[in-house]
Amino acid sequence: MHQYLRAAFWILVYLALVLTPLFVLLIGPRPLAGGFWVDLSLALGFAGTAMMAVMFLLTARFQRATAPFGIDLIYYFHRLASIGAFIFILLHPLLLVVRDPALLGAMHPAVMPWHLWAGTVSFAALAALMITSLWRKQLRIHYDEWRVAHMLLAVAALVLAVAHIAGVAHYSALSWKSGLWLLIALSCGATIVYVRLVKPLQMLRRPWRVVEVIEERGSSWTLVVRPERHAGFRFLPGQFAWLTLWSSPFAMKEHPFSISSSAEAVREVQFTIKELGDFTSRIGRVKPGTRVYLDGPYGTFSIDLSRAPGYVFIAGGVGIAPVMSMLRTLVDRGDRRPLQLFYAYHTWERLTFREELAQLKEQLDLEIVYVLSEPPPDWQGETGYLSEEIFARHLPADRAARECFICGPTPMIRVAERGLARQGVPPTHIHSELFDLV
Ligand SMILES: Cc1cc2nc3c(=O)[nH]c(=O)nc-3n(C[C@H](O)[C@H](O)[C@H](O)COP(=O)(O)OP(=O)(O)OC[C@H]3O[C@@H](n4cnc5c(N)ncnc54)[C@H](O)[C@@H]3O)c2cc1C
Incomplete structure (x- = not known):
């Protein structure tokens, strides 16, 4: 209220x-x-x-x-x-x-x-x-x-x-x-x-420094940054920040990225960035020690703003980044509420965070439904694109009580919003994060 x-x-x-x-x-x-x-x-x-x-x-x-x-x-x-x-x-x-x-x-x-x-x-x-x-x-x-x-x-x-x-x-x-x-x-x-x-x-007075650049599956990179001589900032899991890299904060060259790390890890912030255009394609070449600037945190896409007995996450591609922040935070808090993740991707081989997600299943009460558009020959799981039928097959019985978080390509977000609503999730429980502001 x-x-x-x-x-x-x-x-x-x-x-x-x-x-x-x-x-x-x-x-x-x-x-x-x-x-x-x-x-x-x-x-x-x-x-x-x-x-x-x-x-x-x-x-x-x-x-x-x-x-x-x-x-x-x-x-x-x-x-x-x-x-x-x-x-x-x-x-x-x-x-x-x-x-x-x-x-x-x-x-x-x-x-x-x-x-x-x-x-x-x-x-x-x-x-x-x-x-x-x-x-x-x-x-x-x-x-x-x-x-x-x-x-x-x-x-x-x-x-x-x-x-x-x-x-x-x-x-x-x-x-x-x-x-x-x-x-x-x-x-x-x-x-x-x-x-x-x-x-x-x-x-400029509160710079951050890149401490690690980790290559992820799916042409993505995780940038690990730490505050330099200041306390950093507190954020809610799922929020994002504007990142300025290779230029001064005066240059109007900042890019928004979701924070993918746990909100409980206060001394460090991670961003997982997919190669897409001029800026993101160079992330893999960032050298540890590089100075960066952050403006944030921003956003309302967070489990901390929507208390519920359980959550459903729907991610497509690099839309997994804010979801990882929420899952990692839940692990750090020892949270045992039931969680479900629908994760749509092209191939199993390129699925970002594949190994860590398997580990998270052990640490959380987490069920994962992978949806692959180009599955390997022996694939037993869901195939094609995310759809209402897939939701109908897998959504839990208490779906109406859960809060749902969707992040991915815009067409996928629209399909998921419609599908969840038709499957009985109240529209006020559906939260979407668009990676395309303009
Ligand atoms: C709230 C939010 C969170 C995001 N989180 C992530 C994330 O976790 N991981 C990830 O890989 N991507 C994320 N993105 C998308 C990311 O910001 C863009 O992919 C990136 O800025 C593209 O830059 P580029 O120069 O490489 O690509 P380009 O080919 O130059 O741009 C591709 C498109 O990205 C958008 N874009 C480009 N530059 C900017 C900018 N400076 N500010 C805003 N939008 C821009 C434009 O719509 C553009 O048409 C997020 C976007 C938003 C809005």
């Missing part, structure tokens, strides 16, 4: 931040009434700009504010709210022009006043932001370049929108009302300074 109250509090804070600037504009003398459509257009413009400004806070990874929701939900909301803000801002000029087409005359570049330029370029930046974010993969924009462009476009869109509001000075003609928008822009600036300067400085 406590968690729900905290979530409700932060939702109220969000609504207050978005709506306050709008209501403040209604205080004191107002401009001559322009009619319903003009007022609606202005309200949409102001609300859209306030929503845009709050995005800076939303994505700044403030641990207190993100904890009740989980970072993936925050990014999902950021995506939806951005689409909403974009529609509001698009409707702002559209409503004005539809009501009075003569306004289009003022939009000619030769005669356009500076504040209309500011508004137009702000909108163009926002449109570019939306297109490059919603279709980044289809446009083949590399994540690192996209991230830098995303920040620059967001700053440009907001600064120019505030300049537009100040230039038009409608509803915000009073200096203190213009000042409010300036304050909003400055708060966003302060958030950027915190995220890009203060936080990296804090990370």
